[in-house]
Amino acid sequence: MINKLFAVYYGPQGITLLAHFQNLIALLTTLPNSGINVGLIRHLAQHEPDSASYRSYFWMGLSLNLLTFLGGIAAIILFPAFFLERFSQEIPVQPGITEFWIFLCLFVLLLLHLFWLSVLLAKQALRAYVYLSLLTSVISIGVTWWAVGRVELSSALVLFLTGQSISGLVGMAVVIFKGLVPRWQWGWSPDVVRNLGKFLVMALSTLVGAKLIDFVVRELAIQQFSMVETGLWQSVVKISDSYTMVYVSILGMVYYPKIAALLPQPQALQVYVKSIFYLLVPALAVGLLIFWWQRDFFIQLLFHREFLAARDLMNYQVLGDFLKMTAWVLSYIITVQARVKLYILTQLGSGLLYVTLVACLMPLLGIEGLPIAYAVRYGVFLVFHLYLFRSYFLKA
Template sequence: MARKQHWKQFLGASVWSGLSTVARAGSTFVINKLFAVYYGPNGITLLAHFQNLVALLTTLPNAGINVGLIRHLAANEPGTEGYRSFFWSGLWLNLLSFLTGILVFVLFPEFFLERFGGTTSEVANHFSLWWVLGLFALLLLQLFWLAVLLARQALKLYVGLSLLTSLTSIGVTWWAVGRVDLTVALVLFLTGQSVAGIVGLFAVFKRGLIPPMQVKLPVQVHKELGKFLLMAVAMLLGSRFVDFVVREIAIQRFSLYETGLWQSVAKISDSYTIVYVSVLGMVYYPKIAALLSQPQALREYVRSVFFLLVPLVGGGLLLLGIHREFFIRLLFNEEFLAAKGLMDFQLLGDFFKMTAWVLSYIITVQARVKLYMVTQLGFGMLYVAVVMLLLPSLGLEGLPMAHALSYGVYLLFFLYLFRSYFISK
């Protein structure tokens, strides 16, 4: 009876998540299609590399600080001292992480930017440095406003901002592709992503969610958000940076074209994992956060959601695998059909990954910093090691196979860690 109630609650709450996710997934589909049609596999490779670059700058604030912010703003009413302290601590830490990321890029420009222009001076000309920095700042503001709205369950405004971001991204990219070179098109894509940073300010202000400014903040508040920041550092190094490095390895070993074929498969993966992560982030994460003080209820809820999602995910991925040619043509074009042989291990790895995420979210919400860092960094090193082991003998097929093997180990680890959730007492 409890399981059915949990299923009903989870699916019902997913409706709002679905509206936001449809907008994001639709935007991703159209943008991938435009870059594929106008720039081919080379364009898909550099689009993925650029999005990874954006993720390197946004992971610490969005996957770290903002995740902790959602938890604490949800527990404090606007107007209280706790809400005010966490709001401004979150904003200042966002600014600090942004400046740190920019400093790293300035110190190592060739490593991060050479694929987009060849030389440092060419990259600077293409990217109009101050313009791009301003766009990144607006993007971080947008993500911050979304976290504030989500914490207060202002889902209509949340969905509205998500929809605005999707529409502006599509509009700007639609205008840009075919008119400008690939590097400039990428910068314009970022412009579309950043517009909602300004609109979000007015939305949050009108809602009364911006408290009076506070510069001096309790050390304990920084420590609480710092736990989530440390976990995001592990994600940044073990996931985002590893992805960037593996793509660099692929480009150097093969070519932009061949790497683009592999990236098209990864892009298909991204199109449905966006949906999945959005549902987990908007529905599952807040619920398990609310159940932290009730261990038995938490176990029952996690178990119910796990047994609901695993067959749904497995069935959906199987259906996608059967109709892979249709989806490749739909999302890209016939030039990418050469990638269909890479999908088997990609889909298998995605099944392992999406199943494991149901359990990995638990250590995030529990703020088990050391364990989270060990799993993220350990997985990242494992993935790179398997890639380096398989590429010489298997070539391009070694990349999705490494994905499947690494996430298989990842899933087994979490099944063992949370085995008590599945053993009746």
């Protein structure tokens, strides 16, 4: 819905800047959310809220969330031209110190919202998790609906962030009400830092190999083509992100906690992963084929008729999505096992391959080279994981 609103009122250029802004948010939240919070889900799930271990992980996790976030802010302040150049072109008046602090507070609230979600998920409070996520979506859509067409594009982006951040306060109330906030405890436990640090290091490779790479590739596309052409490609990517987000949510709520629980039982883990793999892959293939067949309908539903020019880009994008979503069933095993070196290798190697393919294919094939590079990247990614976990599928 948010993509639709930006597409209708601001066109392909608006979609390009929305994607860039969301990518900037991801750069600031990947280390806390995809690193520390993932580790918290694993470790908080093993302890009761009144235990010393739960208190240690909870407060250490919250502290590390804030520290890594401040590190991200420092990186943006040090390299403003790289991160903010595209936005500054759309802002007629440079923001002052008051606007900066407001912006910073919104990001902190968003960070807290993601932290509360991880606590709820760790304790399997799925109803509260779903309601809080739904509330965030409703508020974001409502605020954006009011803003688009009435304010400048830059202001609409800030209000979009506001809609996502409000749930940080609501989430705090929910977690406190459920008794999941332990009493204050200060102190750096080496074991806790080490355990959460593994996930933080893995998230760092995701930050560089995925989020930062996406930012760089979009910059390359804008320089090679235009904001409009890049916006058409980004509309395809955003449609992909829409159904991929649903898939990731299901894996995160159901699959990840289950394989984490089965870690001490290798044989049972293999049986479960194999069964899920054979169940999901055909379902993914059928679902994505239906989507591809009706891609014109979905482009107009989620964006606007002028974005139909991007329909041919959907071919390789859908293929890449199938390969990526299939590989994720196996790559989650690496995450839950906290195999740090292997995880870093796959993330950085995949990101480097993608940039190399984009640099080679974009001048030769034009804008179509971007989804082709994406599909090849995840084809290699899938083959690697199939080889790595081949014992899961070979008969004993």
